[in-house]
Amino acid sequence: MKERLQKVIAGAGLTSRRKAEQWIAQGRVRVNGRVVVEQGFKVDPEVDRIEVDGRSVAIPDHTVCFLFYKPIGVVTTLHDPQGRPAVADYVRDLPKRVFPVGRLDINSSGLLLLTNDGELAHRLMHPRFGVEKTYRVVVRGYLENPGIRRLETGIVLDGVRTAPARVRLRGRGRERSEFDITLHEGRNRQVRRMCKAVGHPVLELTRVQYGNLTIDGLAPGEIRPLTEEEERTLRKLVADGREPR
Incomplete structure (x- = not known):
């Protein structure tokens, strides 16, 4: 089944769909050896070979979601060119590669959702769903x-x-x-x-x-997985049968 290229990249847990669109526009994505810059280009992830910066995109066998209490002084990124403390420093021991949903500035603290589910991240950040x-x-x-x-x-x-x-x-x-x-x-x-x-x-x-998630019980710098009930409720907030653009 064919899907939009940016959706497949996001679904692989590499980044959000918005960032995937930027990667495509920058010419960093190849499909079957050919650079693709067209937004909305459709691929079959089970058939087509997709690469970002020369590395193959692997579709995860299952998705994960974690809550992270970001401390003050930590940047919401997986790599900081300035060498400042980053979210990446706290997720090295997680069983799956994850990325943050949205951002908190360096001088703010609190709840960050971490996941490898690019489609969920896209929906949570999309203004049409209005997640509180x-x-x-x-x-x-x-x-x-x-x-x-x-x-x-x-x-x-x-x-x-x-x-x-x-x-x-x-x-x-x-x-x-x-x-x-x-x-x-x-x-x-x-x-x-x-x-x-x-x-x-x-x-x-x-x-x-x-949304339905709180930082109750977490201290700055701590991470925990979502419970099944928390994840089920979170997904219901953005599951209405329509796909946001």
Whole structure:
């Protein structure tokens, strides 16, 4: 059965589908010895020989999913040219090669999903599914109610208003305030930029929930596999019979 090339590469657990599309555009992918740069090119993974940077793409015999509590100071990548601590340093002993779903910036901590299932990763990050992510945020200063309402109703970033969010205040004082904010979109450094826009720079930022998954019971730097029930529920969040583009 033929499938789009970027989907097959992602399904092999090498990277996300979006990144696979970039690899194709960069001429790094060959099918049966021929460089393919056409997006949407279809292949049969059981018949065609697919290579990325000269290495054969092997379809995994089964998929895996792990939760990782990313510490502050760790970059969300499997290789960092600057030699900084990276997610790769924590996954060397896992039984399968995995990659992170989405990103957390180096100064943020919290929940990262790690998997070798490129199709699942693609769906989880696709805006059409709107998978919720909750962050625990500490900001500078006393966060007034009007600021909370602005965070909830949306703030214009790069000319586009953010989608409505949910905010649950945990405490506030003259020097700092703490709250949880739940989003169902994932723009670059979105929470930090939203808080800056309402006049309260972020002091601490931790992702505490992703869909049905939480970091409860994990310490920074720890990894654990998803339970069968957790993985089943997670997949249901993005399983509606339609394939996102």
